[in-house]
């Protein structure tokens with residue numbers, strides 16, 4: 001299996017001290033090639049869970065295995081090798097602003113290169129065709145030689161996903177990949193990610209705020225709230241009532257009308 005979490009609790013460090021748990025006693029098993037969406041309100045723990053699956057957070061309690069190994073029982077070098085089999089795509093990828101897109105995308109291959117080849121590739125991209133092909137899958141083929149800081153937020157997000165295409169990862173951990181995209185691009189982007197994962201038989205775990213997209217695209221939905229798994233079901237078994245309960249009381253109240261925005265005032269204003 002790809003992941004096994006048993007009673008896993010994760011805390012962030014705040015000012016050097018343990019904060020209250022961001023994830024509480026999670027039990028989760030993810031098989032190779034599975035595609036699942038993490039949904040839940042803001043602060044539910046989706047990003048923390050993805051980072052934990054990427055071996056970026058050491059759990060405080062419980063048992064955790066990736067490809068049958070406990071990463072935190074391994075040497076640092078072995079854990080590094082294990083991490084190279086995983087790819088975490090953050091919502092806002094930290095891409096070097098002054099770099100060309102081609103160099104940034106090809107950086108996905110750095111963990112698998114020798115030091116000198118990696119160094120040389122930073123000076124002169126070694127395989128621009130591969131970078132172009134990966135970018136083209138997200139509609140960004142024409143941005144190959146653009147500077148990263150000239151990309152829009154949505155383009156930067158897709159640039160991060162193009163990196164994923166060039167990695168050798170066996171598990172894709174993708175955090176809100178469509179948060180900066182319009183509906184048509186969102187559909188295309190999710191379909192591209194899912195197709196790549198299927199072809200490689202890679203595991204795909206994707207957090208989404210767009211619940212209907214999650215229900216439409218993913219066969220398994222995991223609902224998180226307050227750091228706990230509220231449900232973990234095939235999509236057919238997830239009802240509207242379960243979704244409503246997951247997000248209950250999470251709606252932000254609309255702001256009170258401004259005293260000057262009364263209909264009278266608007267009508268008067270409209271005369272000018």
Ligand SMILES: Nc1ncnc2c1ncn2[C@@H]1O[C@H](COP(=O)(O)OP(=O)(O)OP(=O)(O)O)[C@@H](O)[C@H]1O
Pocket residue numbers: 012013014019022040041042043044045046047048049
């Ligand atoms: N670096 C951090 N340091 C301290 N606490 C953190 C840190 N990152 C997240 N948290 C806390 O952990 C909890 C889970 O946050 P997380 O970012 O995982 O939620 P999320 O479901 O991804 O939220 P969103 O949908 O808003 O991105 C929250 O209470 C959050 O305040």
